[in-house]
Structure formats: structure tokens, C-alpha cells
Amino acid sequence: MSARNRVTIDALDTYQPAGECPNCKLHVAFTHASRRQVWPQLVELSYGRSSGPDLSNPVQPQQQLDMFRVVEHVLTCPRCRKTCVLHEHFGPDLPDDLEKVGEALEAKASKVRFVLLVYPVGEPDLLAPEAPESVRGLFVEGARCQQAGALRAAGAMYRAAVEEICTDRGAEGKNLIAMIADLVNQGVPAEVVRDLDEARLLGNWSLHKGLNFSHDEVADVASLIKEAVFLLYVQPEQRAALRAARQVRRNGHRTAAP
Numbered sequence: 049m050s051a052r053n054r055v056t057i058d059a060l061d062t063y064q065p066a067g068e069c070p071n072c073k074l075h076v077a078f079t080h081a082s083r084r085q086v087w088p089q090l091v092e093l094s095y096g097r098s099s100g101p102d103l104s105n106p107v108q109p110q111q112q113l114d115m116f117r118v119v120e121h122v123l124t125c126p127r128c129r130k131t132c133v134l135h136e137h138f139g140p141d142l143p144d145d146l147e148k149v150g151e152a153l154e155a156k157a158s159k160v161r162f163v164l165l166v167y168p169v170g171e172p173d174l175l176a177p178e179a180p181e182s183v184r185g186l187f188v189e190g191a192r193c194q195q196a197g198a199l200r201a202a203g204a205m206y207r208a209a210v211e212e213i214c215t216d217r218g219a220e221g222k223n224l225i226a227m228i229a230d231l232v233n234q235g236v237p238a239e240v241v242r243d244l245d246e247a248r249l250l251g252n253w254s255l256h257k258g259l260n261f262s263h264d265e266v267a268d269v270a271s272l273i274k275e276a277v278f279l280l281y282v283q284p285e286q287r288a289a290l291r292a293a294r295q296v297r298r299n300g301h302r303t304a305a306p
Contacts, residue, residue, distance in 0.1 A: 060121060060136060060163065070168055071130040078123035081131060087118040115140055115158045120166075133167040136160055162263045164197060173270060178281040183212045187273060199266045200254040206269050207251020210244050213276070224248050240279050243272040 057067030057078070064077040085091035091113065119136040139161045172191035175184045190205030207224070214227040217234050221227040228248060231241050247269045250261060 057123070057134070057163075060134065065121075065123065069125040069128060069130075070132050070165055070170070071125060072128035074125075074127050076125050076127050078125060078132075081122040081124045083119065083121050085113060085117050086120045086135070088114055088116070093119065114138075117158075131167075132165065135164045135166050137162050137164070169195070173274075175274060175277050176282045178285050179277045180212070180216050180281075183209050183216065183277070186212055187270075191270065194263070194266055194270065197263075199261050199263065202266050203250045203254030203261060203269070205251075206247050206266075206273060207255070209273060210247045210251070213244065213273075213280070217280070237279065240276045243276050247273055 057065050059065050063080060065080070066077045067075065069076050069078075083093045085093060115138070117138045119138065121134045121136060122131055123134070124131050137160070138158045141157060141159050172188050172195055174191070175187045177184075179187075186205055186209040190202045190209060193199070193202035193205055211224050211227070214221075214224065214231060217231060217236065219227040219230040219234055221230050225245070225248065228241055228245050231244070232238060250265065250269050254261065
């Protein structure tokens with residue numbers, strides 16, 4: 049899993065959620081140490097509920113929680129005995145039909161939008177060392193923003209990384225969309241160009257339209273950039289290394305021949 053936005057723990061709202069411990073990396077059944085709503089108000093929650101009454105106590109009066117809320121889970125690993133802290137972000141399940149958005153908000157029904165691993169904090173995602181340092185620097189800033197949940201900032205930094213790739217490859221154009229299109233003339237495969245254009249679009253909509261994207265959408269763009277870097281920088285170096293190794297073997301064979 050990645051540092052914060054790829055949590056591999058299933059059934060979080062149960063007594064013993066199972067998944068990969070971010071400390072020891074083993075698959076375990078965690079023990080719930082605590083559960084509480086931490087935003088917008090602090091509300092202590094028993095282990096039997098996350099968005100309603102304690103399911104283990106049917107006589108408890110139901111408490112209406114906020115539609116937009118963050119629930120904190122503290123889990124203990126039975127193997128390494130260390131804890132991890134996760135934030136479960138709830139929000140309304142908005143329909144695609146804009147005319148029904150108001151009805152959905154009035155219903156005050158919400159679901160889990162995403163889960164963040166707050167502690168332990170891992171390292172941000174990195175590009176391969178074969179990529180130019182300028183591209184890697186912009187990408188890692190975007191990854192840090194993504195870790196922190198600043199998704200629009202992450203989209204902007206990933207867009208900047210794409211622009212730096214275009215500059216490094218000698219692409220020309222009056223704007224980024226033209227530069228990305230010109231990559232085809234620089235020998236860049238068409239599928240890589242399409243992927244980079246997707247990253248440009250997310251960055252543009254984040255910067256100029258103020259649109260919010262989900263963690264999965266931003267993570268997908270990061271993956272597209274990583275794949276493009278592999279095809280543009282990593283794979284050519286791997287092929288060059290293999291060619292050099294073959295040449296060394298051939299030269300050694302000729303030297304050893306009588």
C-alpha cells in the first residue's frame with residue numbers, strides 16, 4: 049500500500065478489522081483501541097458503530113452524527129503490538145443527476161468517501177531515479193500534497209511535473225496542451241501522450257476550475273505519470289544496459305577465440 053491513501057484494511061467498522069499492519073507489514077486481525085468522531089465535533093463512539101447508534105446495544109438512544117465527518121480509528125496489531133491511526137472520511141452519496149443533489153443533501157445520508165492512514169506516516173511516492181531530478185522533485189511535492197489530502201495542490205504539482213517532462217524532451221508549443229501533442233514528433237508513443245494529457249487536465253481543472261477530485265482519481269494520475277516515466281526514461285536505459293552487456297560478452301568471446 050502507499051503511504052496514506054491506499055489503506056488495505058477491510059471491515060474497518062467491526063470489532064476486529066483485518067488487513068496489512070503498516071508497522072510490521074503482516075496480515076493480521078486488529079484490535080480496536082478506540083473510535084471517535086474527531087471532526088467537526090468530538091464525539092466518542094463505541095466499537096459497535098460509526099455512523100449511528102451502538103449496534104451492540106439496541107436500547108441506546110440513536111445519536112445523529114454529522115453528514116460530513118471524520119471518524120478516527122486507533123487499531124492495535126496483535127503481532128508487533130504497535131498501533132496505527134486511520135481517519136475515515138464520510139460524505140454524502142451525491143447522484144450524477146444534478147436535479148437530485150438537493151434531495152440527497154436533505155436526506156443527510158452519507159457513506160465512507162476515503163480512508164487515510166495518519167500514523168505511521170510513510171514516505172511519499174517517488175519516481176524512478178532515471179527520471180530528471182527536476183521532474184522527480186515536482187512529482188514528490190505532488191505526492192506529499194496527496195499524502196496530506198491536499199488533492200488540488202497535488203493535481204497542480206503533477207501538472208507541473210508533466211510540463212517539465214515536455215521541456216526535458218524538447219517539446220515545443222505555445223501552451224502545455226500543444227507541448228504534449230508535440231511529444232509525438234519527439235518519438236513519444238501515442239499512449240504516453242494520452243496519459244500525460246490526462247494529468248494535464250486534472251491539473252488544469254484543479255487550478256483554474258477549483259474542482260475537487262477523489263483520492264483514487266489523483267492516485268490514478270500519479271500512476272499514469274510513473275508509467276510514462278518508465279517508458280520514457282527507465283526502459284531506454286534498461287535496453288541500453290542490456291545492449292552494453294551483450295557487446296561486452298561478444299568482445300570477450302572474440303578475445304578468447306584462438
